[in-house]
Amino acid sequence: MKLNPNYSNLKESYLFAEVADRTAKFAAAHPEMKIIKLGIGDVTLPVCRAAVEAGVKAAQQMGEQSAFRGYGPYEGYEFLREKIRAYYAARGVMHGLDEIFVSDGAKSDVSGILDLFDRDNTVLVPNPVYPVYVDSNVMDGRKIVYASGTEENGFLPLPDRKVKADIIYICSPNNPTGAAYDKEGLKKWVDYAVENKAVILFDAAYEFFISDKSLPHSIYEIEGAKQCAIEICSFSKTAGFTGVRLGYMVIPKALDGGKPNGMWFRRQSTKYNGASYIVQRMGEAVLTEQGLKQVGENVSKYMKNAALISDTLSKTGVWHTGGVNSPYIWLKCPGGDSWKFFDRLLCVGVVGTPGAGFGENGEGYFRLTAFNTYDNTLEAMLRLEKMLG
Numbered sequence: 001m002k003l004n005p006n007y008s009n010l011k012e013s014y015l016f017a018e019v020a021d022r023t024a025k026f027a028a029a030h031p032e033m034k035i036i037k038l039g040i041g042d043v044t045l046p047v048c049r050a051a052v053e054a055g056v057k058a059a060q061q062m063g064e065q066s067a068f069r070g071y072g073p074y075e076g077y078e079f080l081r082e083k084i085r086a087y088y089a090a091r092g093v094m095h096g097l098d099e100i101f102v103s104d105g106a107k108s109d110v111s112g113i114l115d116l117f118d119r120d121n122t123v124l125v126p127n128p129v130y131p132v133y134v135d136s137n138v139m140d141g142r143k144i145v146y147a148s149g150t151e152e153n154g155f156l157p158l159p160d161r162k163v164k165a166d167i168i169y170i171c172s173p174n175n176p177t178g179a180a181y182d183k184e185g186l187k188k189w190v191d192y193a194v195e196n197k198a199v200i201l202f203d204a205a206y207e208f209f210i211s212d213k214s215l216p217h218s219i220y221e222i223e224g225a226k227q228c229a230i231e232i233c234s235f236s237k238t239a240g241f242t243g244v245r246l247g248y249m250v251i252p253k254a255l256d257g258g259k260p261n262g263m264w265f266r267r268q269s270t271k272y273n274g275a276s277y278i279v280q281r282m283g284e285a286v287l288t289e290q291g292l293k294q295v296g297e298n299v300s301k302y303m304k305n306a307a308l309i310s311d312t313l314s315k316t317g318v319w320h321t322g323g324v325n326s327p328y329i330w331l332k333c334p335g336g337d338s339w340k341f342f343d344r345l346l347c348v349g350v351v352g353t354p355g356a357g358f359g360e361n362g363e364g365y366f367r368l369t370a371f372n373t374y375d376n377t378l379e380a381m382l383r384l385e386k387m388l389g
């Protein structure tokens with residue numbers, strides 16, 4: 001046998017290991033100090049009541065002869081896809097039920113979807129970026145080009161007509177920068193994709209955090225997107241399902257004459273046996289009026305933390321983006337170097353994530369997250385203010 005040689009082209013990611021290592025060393029040397037982690041990239045609030053109750057009920061059904069269910073449909077149960085369709089429709093976006101595919105989460109989808117595309121495609125990825133987009137294409141051996149996010153463009157790069165790309169990843173609101181495209185910005189990407197016969201893979205994992213009413217939650221709010229875009233969504237951040245596992249993808253039939261839609265069904269029926277019935281019932285409960293209200297309360301708590309971080313940075317004159325429509329705040333390190341700033345902040349017992357770990361353009365920047373408690377976030381911000389003051 002021959003191993004996939006592309007794996008040797010993957011860059012080892014030391015980011016989170018190095019963060020953990022430096023934090024542990026500091027904690028050992030300063031046992032008296034309470035360390036506050038604002039580097040958390042995972043939700044912390046529990047799953048909402050509506051989803052828990054639906055999950056318990058579904059688990060009980062599985063133990064009753066009359067209600068037991070075995071394998072479900074590859075594309076997900078209709079009860080859940082109906083709810084997803086209605087969720088979109090409430091925003092004026094119409095999808096057919098057969099354009100929606102349920103999955104165990106967005107990470108599987110953003111990488112799995114590559115099965116549909118030839119190796120001989122150029123992939124365009126923003127920089128800084130969620131590392132999964134890059135690594136899953138490196139594993140397949142595709143050529144990758146980058147779109148530079150900078151302070152000047154607010155970390156929202158726009159298409160460059162001189163650059164030819166076939167597969168384009170966009171994540172908005174973005175991880176790690178928290179920046180979110182407006183309709184005008186997304187329209188430029190849609191126009192570019194249509195002109196170049198490219199496909200956009202739109203990662204909407206954080207759409208539920210958008211508070212600015214003028215911003216699009218879905219790329220399909222942009223005219224022409226159904227001809228060029230696949231949208232990937234997740235219950236992970238919306239509903240705290242990171243440990244539950246549920247996501248969905250929209251592949252419009254208007255994209256390339258419906259071929260990708262049909263191919264994805266064929267792919268799923270070969271490689272996947274569906275998300276669990278219990279979890280799909282939990283997802284269905286999230287997308288009810290009551291469920292949406294409950295998950296909205298959790299997101300509001302995170303967003304209160306995000307606003308506090310953002311306000312503190314504004315007060316201390318630190319350039320930053322994100323935080324208003326996203327649980328991530330991306331700041332320009334006073335002093336420049338990402339890791340030096342990490343160490344400085346660690347000295348006051350606050351942990352964040354150096355931007356350099358998300359790509360070259362992240363050097364000199366830093367990510368803080370809103371997933372800790374309000375009290376801890378407040379304490380961290382008082383320490384940060386004192387440190388910078």
Ligand SMILES: *Cc1c(COP(=O)(O)O)cnc(C)c1O
Nearest residue numbers: 105106107130175205234236247
């Ligand atoms: C957290 C996250 C996801 C969600 O992944 P799941 O597999 O659904 O948990 C997707 N995209 C980005 C950019 C994320 O940060």
